[in-house]
Amino acid sequence: MSTYTKLMRTDAAKGLTLVSPTFLYALLLLAAPLAAIVLLSFWTQQFLTIQRDFTLANYTEALTDPLYRELMLRSLRISGLVTLVTVTLAFPVAYYISFHVRPERKSLWLFLITIPFWTSYLIRVFLWRVILAYDGPINSGLTLVPVIAIITLILAAIALSALVFWAVGQLSLRALLAACALTALAALIWLVAPEGGLLRGPVIAEPLGWLLYNANSVVITLAHAFAPFAILPIFVTLEKIDRALLEAARDLGESYAMTFLRVTLPLAMPGVLAAVLIVFIPTVGDYVTPRLVGGSGGTMIATMIYAQIFDLNDRPMGATLAVLAMLLVAAVLLWGISRARFWLWLADRMGGGAKGAGIAAALAVAEIALIRAAFLHGPAMMGPATASIALVLAASVVSVAILLRLPKGRWGI
Amino acid sequence: MRVNALAVFTVLYLLVLYAPIVLLPMFAFNAGTVIAFPLQGFTLEWFAALLNTPALHEATLNSLIIAILTAVFSTILGLFAARAATRYGFPGKAGIVGFIMLPLVLPEVIVAISLLIVLMQLGLTSGTWSIIAGHTLICTPFAIAILQGSFSNMDKSLEEAAIDLGETPWSTFRLITLPLVSPGIIASLLICFTISLDEFIIAFFLSGNEPTLPVYLWGQLRFPARLPVVMALGTILVLLSVALLIVAETFRRRGLKRVGLKDTGGFL
Amino acid sequence: MSQTSTRTPIVTLTGVQKYYGDYHALRGITANIGQGEFFSLLGPSGCGKTTLLRAIAGFEDISEGQILLDGKDMEGVAPNRRPTNMVFQSYAIFPHMSVAENVGFGLRKSSMSVAEKRAVVGQALEMVGLGKFGARAAHALSGGQRQRVALARALILKPKVLLLDEPLSALDKKMREVMQVELIKLQREVGITFILVTHDQEEALVMSDRIAVMFEGEIAQLDDPETLYRRPKSRRVAEFIGMMNFLPARVLGEAGGRVGVEVQGLGPAELEAAQCPSGATPGAAEIGVRPESLTLLYDGQTAEGGREASGTVREVVYYGDMTYYDILLDGTPAPVRVSMRNMPGRRVLEFGARARLAWDPRAMVLFG
């Protein structure tokens, strides 16, 4: 056998050969285009032609113009809020399915959760516009339906789900009867409540205007749109936790809650982190939701990128904004992950418990205050572009240093 | 078993998840021309209108072509990568596989504008082919995730046993590997098809003057008079995707059963 | 039948080396395996047994050296073209095929008619006692049945060599013992060379004609089971196979082919050259003696030639048929283990009792 054939028979050679078509495809259609927009971002648009001289003019403009600054910060803020809401709400659901649902039922539950998300994204977002509209179901419900009717309906819904739970053997008959009795009571009150009284009046007199066409509606809609992306990774990590670990913790004298805090939560952290990444990154660049439900207060960076390229025909500026968006996302994530690791490490070093948590929390608050101050006052002292670049750069260097120096802790971050 | 706060929370969560979908058929069959409450009465008018909208038919056809080709290409690329990732160790594996999976977390708008800019700078016209290329890029990670599951469920020594019994690597692939991962392949095809069919941003940036179904829908959303028809279309799409999804899930389960494994969870 | 087999060699390994990157997994394996032999590779986890087996099967390329199968160099010969078949540790039963399809898998390209194939598959299933299971789905089998299917499948092509990688390790103890006996019978019946990988020394001793004991990619000793047990070549082999006591000793000198040693706690002894596998240089050494070669003396019994020692019982482990004692001999730092078959008239000594024991120099091995 020649050296060549021998080489080709190694695992490394086989693996590389096999992966190469896909890898080349990704290089050609992802790496090259990404490199192209980075390159383009250093050029400038002069009326109809593109000036091919290397310049930072686009970046200076993007970082100094308050409009761009505001858009980028708002995108980060909205995405951060969406991530917080989505992951916080998703965790209990994933936990319930993983720990309380019978194994053979689990895939059915997951299936139920994923179904709404295989339906047209555009239409789903649009339906939120309908739901949250001035004359949408929420506002019509609150302005037209009497308080007592709403209470009755909610109780009826609870009684109905209680019936379902009772039917599948997860609820005692007594609880079911209690739910039904409460519903009947509410209905009775509805019947006898005096006309024109508080109970017969609507919940609100005027429709809520703040539901639609602002940052709130964007957050609600995106949180809904990304729900399964948060549930699935958390569910997968929870599933991997050996149940004997939890029994061991209980056996060693920990309460249910402390077992959750000391064993389940740390072990579930990698899934939570994956959920955060999977929700945060794509939402920063979302285009459809801000356009459909955002109004002017909910505009995000993707809208501006689109406008630069298609409406203003300034492709270099569009490219610059895209590159900046990516860099900002990377910097924020780097900051978040490294600080989470550092604070958790610090809390442990300080002896854990309330004292450790307190010291870590104090430090966290201090650093956030510092960054805020730097953002507010830095531009005035150094000029906006330099200040922003210096700030982000410095923070990123510290983040990378922390990530490299500190090993992954027991929280899996 | 007892019901607890968690269960109640989960049920409420599900209700909210389904809230928008529930509205869809309400307005699709609603006689009123405005998408608002209260409802006006029952009609099939909007479904009928779907039948005589040629632009819609063209967009649908275009989307179907794109989705089918995307599904095929991504699944083939996914097969290569998933196989390499589950069977072999090679230098730079984490980096290479990580890079291929990158579109999973990259904002789609970034993928879309970088592709668009390259096409524009090269002086090429965007259109169906560029959409397929973009969709293949973002669907391949999903294909890999599904196929990796199928491949890693399969004991490596099954293939070695076949070779040991005199089969060539190719006939081993045909007789052992393919039958055992075929449910994964079908699931991957269906999932990629669905993703591509629904993808908006890339199609929106690259479609030129051949809109896909979502791009067509986007255009319609601007005309209040067209909204009930959009609702009717949406209802049909929901039913179709649910049907596709059920088929995909059935295949996935059959695959598990075939290799004698217990069902442990859903997709991805 | 010992170090070198008298049979015609069917597998010849010469200086076989294998590197995984920097890791040296096989460090020069040389051995002849004879036609119709039941050969075992025995060693602790990670010593390279599986690697060697897979190199013979062709699933691993070797870095250096030569593998001959039936006189032919196997370099560059793909696994599907080698006259070997394998029983995998996981059995690798194709889950999407029936039992019969699994067993008949290797016949796809043969020129036999369908009826002939069916007959051959039937015979093979009959041979492993699964005559009625042909139509069963493969994933609906028990561990023992899967094992039999794997065996039948690998034997149906009548390979020159059958390779078995820990085929019994997934079975429970009872089933394992049953299958050990069946495997021996089967091997006699078909007359095919079996190469068995195991880390269970008892299994190797029970089943094999010869055993290669491997440590860290090298063969430490290759012998028939009895030689291996009675005359281990190194302390490490002795420790790995069965139980052995090691007593400090002094080599006094050699005279007329016999080696004089002074064993601490026992006394002077004379050994034959065969009992000194690593030679006998005068000075400090160690004597190895198996627990069953030391015998407790009950009241009134005396040892032949006065070779007896006394001490205190420090541990009693009762097994039913046997009792193990740890006895601290007078004037020694560590106890020796003695095993006695329980028989009428032999009472079980108690902890702390005084005990006398007899020893036999012929049962000793000297380690330098």
Ligand SMILES: Nc1ncnc2c1ncn2[C@@H]1O[C@H](COP(=O)(O)OP(=O)(O)OP(=O)(O)O)[C@@H](O)[C@H]1O
């Ligand atoms: N593909 C590989 N790459 C790198 N190292 C390997 C590879 N395969 C095996 N090794 C190493 O080679 C050594 C020998 O492995 P081998 O599988 O032959 O051990 P073994 O004797 O069969 O052990 P066990 O009884 O545990 O099966 C081990 O240390 C293992 O880690």
Ligand SMILES: [Mg+2]
């Ligand atoms: Mg092994």
